[in-house]
Amino acid sequence: MKSYTGYSKGFDDEEEDPGLPPKMASAPAKYGAKKKATRKKPVQQQAASKMSKAPVFKAQVMKKMAYDSDGSNGSIEDDEDHDDVEDNEEGSFVAAKSTMQAKSADLFQAQRTKMAQKAAQPRPDTEGLIDSLVFRRAYQQAVENGDPQPWGWSKLMIIGQGAAGKTSTVRSLLGLDPVETWESTVGVDLKVTSADDWKQRDHAETDFNLMLHKAAAQIVKEGEHPRQAGAKSKGPAPERTSRRFSKTVLGFFGLRRSSAKSAKTGDAAPASEMEEEVDHDGAAQNAAAPPASLMEQEEVARAINLDWARKLTNSEDTPLRFAIWDYGGQDVFYALHHVFLTKYGVYVLVFDMRQILADQESVIEYLRFWLNSVKLHAPNAPIVMVGTYADEVTTDDEYQRIEGILRRDVGTKLLVQVIKDSEARRSFFPMNNASASPTRGEKLRQIIENCAADQDYVKQKVSLRWIRILTDLVEDSAQQYVSMAHVRSLGSSYGVTGEELSHMLRFFNEIGALVHLDANETLSKNVVTQPQWLLNKLSRVIADEMHIESLYYDPELQRLGLAEDFERMRKMGVASYELLDFLWDGDEVDFLIEFMNSAMLLSPWPFNDKREYLVTSLLRDDSDTLAAEQGDGAQAIDPSEFEGGAACALDFSEFYLPDGVFQRLVPICAEYSARDEDSSLPRLSRQSAQIAFGWNEFLLEADHGQDIIRITFKPDAEDVGENIKVIVSMFRALKDNVMQNLKWKLVLFSQKNPAQGADYEDLVGARARKASKVRDTQGRAAKVSEFGIFFQSEETLGSLVSDESGGESSTSTAPADLTQDAAAATSEGFDVFISHKQSSGGDQVAILYEKLQQHGLRVWFDERMPVITKPAMEEGVKHSSAFLLFLSRGVFSSGYVKFELQTALEAGKPIILVHESDTQRLGYSDFGEYIQTAPVFAQEARLFELVESIPFQRRYYLEKPFVDELSKRIRAATAAHTH
Ligand SMILES: Nc1nc2c(ncn2[C@@H]2O[C@H](COP(=O)(O)OP(=O)(O)O)[C@@H](O)[C@H]2O)c(=O)[nH]1
Ligand SMILES: [Mg+2]
Incomplete structure (x- = not known):
């Protein structure tokens, strides 16, 4: 195991080192001024006003060229489907840059070689001078390239029951005095430390400077190996560009890149072939500013500290730092696990050894709960189990007993990620938090360091550009969150834009450096730079x-x-x-x-005139209080009303039923219920809920003993299949959002014998084979016919467990008569013209077309038109009351879309925007991306400021409300048009 202390110690000498770079506070005025100007902007600020500052930064890079000693050609690595356009545009600039770089690279190389030769001889007096020149070049090079550096950070998560000794364990780790009185932690308490000394410090560490020194030291060091250096000078070092780096990170996350290849599959339609000619997927990159300098040269000059830099060149160590998250024990916070128990961290699970010996059952239960939670949200993260009160529980015998319990009843033996103490042959580490010795945490510190040093994300290389941005974002601890518009402009000033910016934010979020959720627009408008702020608010x-x-x-x-x-x-x-x-x-x-x-912790409570929200985690165990509060006619849950009704269950017994599932399902159901005025008021409690979708009422019950959520309908309920499908699609939404790894299945119960359940998939299989019997969940035979009620609407509903209509292509072939209808409609005009980019929006728009037609609207959609020519499109736009623009990845790179949009704007057509909301697939996670790539005429028409875009919905339970809303808007436009 590598030691991670030496290098960081060197860095910590900073107090005695007068020549060391000042902290970021003294960063050049340029950055300070920019920050002040953009930071305080309100979140709601229209991102449209923030346009690229390309010309300014281009000038800055030009100014820097004289100092550029990079051996690479300076252009950004091409990434399969991007950048061609950029390279063309910047062509002359890049050429000029590389000539100068080549020159300075030769110079630099010569110096490096000289250095290497000198190392063997006794050093003459001029040594300092050359050294300083070499290091100056190295710093400059690191700054210009944004060299990737190992990330070195890990989250350290301290979890376990309240009063188990978590906060005390953190104090032991940080070498702080033990405290005697117990003060329960609320939510999460955040601390930052470095593995060199484990002293608590400010979050505003000079990450950037630290990494810059390391990068420069590496460059110099590589210069000392002539062979390696020679190989380098021949061509660009592949890992030296941020673009290339972003690819590494993509691979690291297992993310899919929107490559031209994948996006264009199935593009057989003639319309899209035409589109191809004008299609540049790289258009998004047009807006990107050229990579700018991360630091002014005067600043670089100040950053050089020779002694320290020489020391660094001889060090193999990587600095290792921890963000310690000390969790409060309150179970109301369990609902937040998906946000904070992220994949990339080391988990310390704390338990009280006295308690496990005295009250096995309860401790086993909560240890299992925590291990399952980690397994669910961070399946591969290492877990260190710490037993507190080693001052009271001292004998080997007792430790043996605890080990037995952990292995046998908690199952730590099976959990590979539980870190074992191989010396003591134990799966936990006893800890005496009451000891006043500052070394009491030493062993645990060592174990944690070793665990963390092994993690891929710690070794993961991160562009200096990213670090620079992060440092700028978090250095001001008074600033607890910033607007996305600010982040975007900061990013573009350092040459990080578009998809790379999104991936950077995702990386920082996963790693716990900041909180940024990009599930929707309102959310992605802010980046929370101090997670503690968020926690305090939620608390x-x-x-x-x-x-x-x-x-x-x-x-x-x-x-x-x-x-x-x-x-x-x-x-x-x-x-x-x-x-x-x-x-x-x-x-x-x-x-x-x-x-x-x-996070599905709250949902609109639409049963009052007031603006209210339901926070399910605050619900009481009984529904009486709720009923009493609601007044008139409200009643408590009455299970007897459901006897004999159709029943099914979401079954999690293969894994476990996390708290949050029921808590989240209920508010979604309640909100959906309010859409139908026939629905009676939901009756809610902590573990059960009585909810109506119109006339159909059902009972939702969480059974944590059996790890199921049971759904029982009233005996007179009609659309049982339809409602199950709706509920399942809600569950899938929450699973995909917050509990991806949750294993589950749908179990249906026999109507004759309510205790007998069968797997839905098995039943589907048996019915397909026309079998009369199926194995039930206990392995016994069950009659298929007894489950008939669930399959009544099979034809219209399809599978009960799939809800992504977008994935099915049944709608993509147009029946001939529809085409004729469309042709006939031409003479009378259309209600709406749909404009889209075929490769990323074709499937969605085909669905929209069907749905809008079902709503009785006349739709112009090129795929369904007999003639598709430019004049036909122009006619179509002019003869439509409204213009619907479907926003999907790269939409503005389509020449047709631009042409159609321009025609619509010139004709004064009301515009309706719909955007792809699945950020992992065909949409942009940052809506600003659409704004940035939009053609100038669209921006001048203030398209995005005047029209609110509706997210496209695939989920079964969201699709209907979405289409209703859309047709409402189209009809409103049509009505206005006819006046
Ligand atoms: N004697 C002794 N007391 C401990 C130990 N660990 C924690 N405590 C005490 O247990 C109480 C709860 O500890 P704390 O760390 O606040 O628990 P938390 O709720 O899990 O953060 C405090 O009064 C601590 O002083 C230990 O190892 N030995
Ligand atoms: Mg605590």
């Missing part, structure tokens, strides 16, 4: 009685007349907007609501 809503007690007596609550609202939230989980606004001091209320909503 004001999701908290147990103990932590919220002081709020009951807050005079401000009374003064604002919110005491009742507060009571209502605490009793029945329904919070008013005004109350949230108060709890969050008016900070980013909409963003925080959206954050909780996307």
Whole structure:
């Protein structure tokens, strides 16, 4: 195992080293000024106003060329399907740059060789001079290239039951004095440390400087090996560009790149072949500014510290740093696990050894819970189990007993990621947090360091450009979040734009350096640079009685007349907007609501005139309180009403049923329920809910003993299959959003024998084979006919467990008569003209076409048109009441889309925007990408400022509301048109 201490120690000598670079506070005024100007902008600020600053930065790079000693050709590595355009555009610039680089590279190479020769001889007096020149070049080169450096950071997550000794263990790790009184941690407490000394420090470490020194030292070091250096001078070093690097990171995440190849499969239609001619997928890159310098040269000069740099060149070590997340024990926070228990971290699971000996059952249960949670959200992360109270539990005998329990009952033997103490032959590490010795944490520190040093993400190389951006973002700890517009402009100033920027943010989010969720637009508008801020805000809503007690007596609550609202939230989980606004001091209320909503911790409660939200984690165990609160006619849940009704279950017994599933399913159901005015009010409690979709009522029950969620319909319920499909699609949405690794299946119960369940897939198979019997979940025979009620609407609904209509291509071939209908409609005109890019939006638009036609709308859609020529398109646009632009990846690179849009704008047609919302597939995760790539005439028409785009929905339960909304907008446009 490598030692990770030497290098960092060197860095920490900084106090005595007067020549060391100043902290980032003294970064050149350029950055400071820019930051001040853009940081304070409100989140809602239209990103459209932030356009590329390309000309300015180009000038800066030109100025730097004289100092460029890079051996590479300076152009950005081509990435299969990108950049051709960019290279052409920048052609002359790149050529000029490489000539000069070649020159300075020769010079630099000569110096390096000289250095290497000198190393063997006694050093003459001029040595310092040459050294400083070499290092100056090296720094400059590192700055210009944005050389990738090992990331070196790891999250260290301290988890376990309340009062188990988590906070004390953190104190032991940091060498702080033990504390005697227990103060329960609320939410999560964040600390930062470095493995060289394990002293707590500021988050605003000079990451960039640290990595820059390392990069420069490496360059010099490589220069000392003539063979290696020779090979380098022949051509560009492949890993030296940020573009190439982003590819490494893509591979690291197992992400799919939108390559021309994959996007264009199935493009057989003649329309798309035509499109091909004008299609440049690289158009998005047009907007990218050329890579700019990460540091002014004067700053580079100041950054050089010879002694220190020489020391670094001889060091193999990688600095290792930790962000320590000390979790509160409150189970109300379990709902946030998917946000914070991310893949890339080391987990320390703390338990009280006295307790496991005294009260096995409960400790086993919570250890299992935590191990499962880690397995669910971070399946490959190492887990270190720590047993506290080693001052009281001291004998080997006791440790043996604990080991037995852990192996036998908790199953740590089977969990490969549990770190074993091979010396002591144990799967846990005893810890005495009461000891005053500063070395009490030494062994644990060593184990954690070793675990972390082994992790791929720690060794993962990250572009200096990324580090520079991160440093700029987090250095100001007073700034707790920034707008995406700011991040985008900061990114482009360092040459990180578009997809690379999105991937960078995803990486930083996964790694826990900041919080950025890109599931939807409102969310991606902010980047939270201080995760603690988010946690503190959430703690004001999701908290147990103990932590919220002081709020009951807050005079401000009374003064604002919110005491009742507060009571209502605490009793029945329904919070008013005004109350949230108060709890969050008016900070980013909409963003925080959206954050909780996307984490499915809260959902609109649309049963009142007031703006209210349901926070399920605050629900009580019984539904009486809720019923009483709701007043008129509201009742408690009555299970007897459901006896004899059709029943099925989401079955998780193969793994386990995490808390959050039921908690999240309920608000989605409740919200859906409100869409139908025939629905009666939901009746809710912590573990069960009675919900109506129109006249169909069902009971949802979480059974954590059996690890199932049971769904029982009233005996008179009609569309059982339809409703199961809706509920399953809701569940799939939450699983895909927050619990990807959750294993599950749908089990249907026999109507005759409600205790007998059979796997839905098995039943489907048996029915296909026309078998009369099927094996039930216990392996016994069951009659297929007894499950008939679930298959009544089979023909219309298709499978109960799939909800992505977008994946099925049944709609892509147009029946002949539809084409004729369309032709006939030409004379009378159309309600809407659909414009789209075939390769990334074709399938979605084919679905839209069908759905809108079903709504009785007359739609112009090229795939269904008898004639597709430019004049025909122009006619189509002019004879349509509204113009629908479907936004998918690379949409503005299509010449037809631009032509159609321009025609529509000139004809003054009302524009409707729909965007692909699946960011992993064909949409952009950052809506700003559409804005940036839009043609100038669209920007001048303020297209994105005046029209709110609707996300395209595939999910079964979202599709209908989506199409309803869309046709409403089209009809509104049509009505306006006819006036
Ligand atoms: N004697 C002794 N007390 C401990 C030990 N670890 C924790 N404690 C005490 O247990 C209580 C709870 O510890 P704390 O770290 O706050 O628990 P947390 O809720 O898991 O963070 C505190 O009063 C600590 O002083 C230990 O190893 N030995
Ligand atoms: Mg604590």
